[in-house]
Amino acid sequence: MIFRRALITIDEEYPLVPAISPPSNLEEYFKTTKFLKKVDSLASKLLEGDRVAAINDKIFGVLEFEYIWYKDIMVDFYGRDVEINLSISGDELGDFEDAQYDSYTAFMNIWIDLQPKIVQTVLEYYKQKRHDLGYDVEFNGDYPVIESVEQIIEHITLAGIKIPYSSPDNAREVGIAFGCTWDSENGVGLRLVNEEIVDIGYQDVAI
Numbered sequence: 001m002i003f004r005r006a007l008i009t010i011d012e013e014y015p016l017v018p019a020i021s022p023p024s025n026l027e028e029y030f031k032t033t034k035f036l037k038k039v040d041s042l043a044s045k046l047l048e049g050d051r052v053a054a055i056n057d058k059i060f061g062v063l064e065f066e067y068i069w070y071k072d073i074m075v076d077f078y079g080r081d082v083e084i085n086l087s088i089s090g091d092e093l094g095d096f097e098d099a100q101y102d103s104y105t106a107f108m109n110i111w112i113d114l115q116p117k118i119v120q121t122v123l124e125y126y127k128q129k130r131h132d133l134g135y136d137v138e139f140n141g142d143y144p145v146i147e148s149v150e151q152i153i154e155h156i157t158l159a160g161i162k163i164p165y166s167s168p169d170n171a172r173e174v175g176i177a178f179g180c181t182w183d184s185e186n187g188v189g190l191r192l193v194n195e196e197i198v199d200i201g202y203q204d205v206a207i
Helices: 026-030 033-042 098-109 111-132 149-153
Strands: 046-048 051-057 061-065 069-077 080-088 156-163 173-180 188-193 196-201
Touching: 069 111, 069 156, 098 111, 098 156, 098 173, 111 149, 111 173, 111 188, 111 196
Parallel strands: 080 156
Antiparallel strands: 046 051, 051 061, 061 069, 069 080, 156 173, 173 188, 188 196
8 A cells, every 4th residue: 555644754954844743553554564664765855746756866856757767967978068858767666776766876977988989889870771762872951970979979969878677687777868950850769788888779778
């Protein structure tokens, strides 16, 4: 059962989480094993009806929920501070898997070092796409000649990072989404496993 009126303790660092009086019949809830397991994590969560609206997670920080957990973060991308969307798969209670924490931490620790490989992969993907569409022999203004990392950077915009549910083998998985000038509808997405690029395509590859 998910209780409607709760927050036994309040996280003092985030005063936006209001003190809500506990239900009058606590005994009913304490009989529930699920409740006992969730008390610590629920104590710092804001509940809206029967759904958690925001949490202060130990690794991801303050997140909001709307079908997926998300927040805006600032990251460095090729020497520029860029605001992007960080999204994390999870249930409405915000109980994330250890593998998701590992994925995020490992990825962010080497984010700067990964960027040249990521951008080079996008460049190769673009050149192949342009060739497959025949725009290497037939002019199309949306698919100009792009031959270098410096050029491709001017045609892509880092949009988001996705931490999906963990795989059965608990591999570290991360998705990266870009906007791009040649296909504004579909963009570009990459999937990384254990910090290695394993797939690239439209943005849905990243999600």
